[in-house]
Amino acid sequence: MDSKALDKIKKCLRLAKSSNANEAAAALRQAKKLMAIHGVTTDDVAISDVESHTTKAGAGKTPPNHVALLANMVAGAFGAEVVYCPLFDGERWTGRVEFYGVGGAAEVAGYAFEVLGRQLKRDRAAFLATLNKRLKRATKVRRGDLYASAWVDEVSRQVVPHKRSEAEENTIEAYKTKRWEEPLETVQARDNTKGMRSHDHSAIHQGYQDGKKVSFHQGVNGSRHAQIGEVAS
Template sequence: MGMTREEAILKIKKCLALAKSANENEAAIALRQAQALMREFQIDPDLLDIVEASCETKSTKTPQAWEASLVLTIARAMQCKPIFSSGSSTWGIKASWNFIGVDPAPEVASYTFDVLYRQIIRSRKNFIETTLNRVTVKKNKVRRADLFCEGWVASVKHLITDLDIDVPANTNERIKKYMDTTHGKLGSFTPKDRNKGKTFTERAANDYHAGKQSGKSAKLNQAMNGGKQYEKLGVST
């Protein structure tokens, strides 16, 4: 049975690692093997370490503005390209975010989103059950919970920007090249903002501030190594 493209990529990476060997003969052989495999499988060396990592979201068709803000903050810090994939309740498909970038940045980005997203969902639920427990109109309750989440996201941004991720200087160009060859043209969407155009009242300010205070207790352990228009599947950077 022949080698698959994925197996070839792994083999190429191993060969390129051996090509750095102090043994000149071993290094030369490994480099020739890598080059031969890249020609055989038509693999662009610029895209060898461009990978994707996904994480699920409770959003379905369109994410909320606070969630998109969290994703974009993570993507910028990791120099990744985020793509949103809609879910389908009919087919039992959950919506997800994909981070595309230079290995291992996408995995770190996915981990960061997953950890913080679970925390903000718990905090939002607690805020609704306590502070908003007497709010009877559902749309008002949801809008106020969104303000809380906006404040929460603003509070945790420093946790994300403090992560130390090294990426090559030409990362953006390589990601674009990968996107052009792998995903083609994508659609776009504008994240939902239930508070857009609403007067920022004292109560709204209190909800936002409550979120900022809650966000101060958020934890992000580095357990891994190292109205904007968003693309759909994607986010414009």
């Protein structure tokens, strides 16, 4: 619907909460009138506050486990939801991660995912560079993914999930119902760590050690601002 009309409806609904009974009643009548004219429901108004942010995942049709872990961790930290979006360009599959939420949650979650994702990719590559070059590719992938999952697990220990209000929960549920016919699940992933060997434990240990060098700090007093940086060694 027209954004200006929607803004007018929202303004009226805000005024409908006024402590002045007459003003509140008049504003509510006007909001209902505008909603009837434009065929808008209260759910439509609520879900218009949901924003989304899409970013590259650096993965294919199905993301590896550590990418899914990172996406779900970041979404939970800021009260956002996340969905993985595989795209086929005619030659190969690429993946994107879409965060959606209210109150700026999607944008800050997307930013955090991008920053942490770059750091994880860099650390994983540095770890792989220490491995014996004669190892099979499958072994390198397995150890790299074990390292990355441990890295994310260690970083997640710093995160306190954001608890959404009842109103936010209702808005998110209304948005999902309108956008998708079937209920969505959290990001699913492929497991490249099957067939783990005893020598692979060193990869997990190193992942935890390097994860401890990462700082993920949520702002105080309910702020969703994230400060993400590497602790000086």
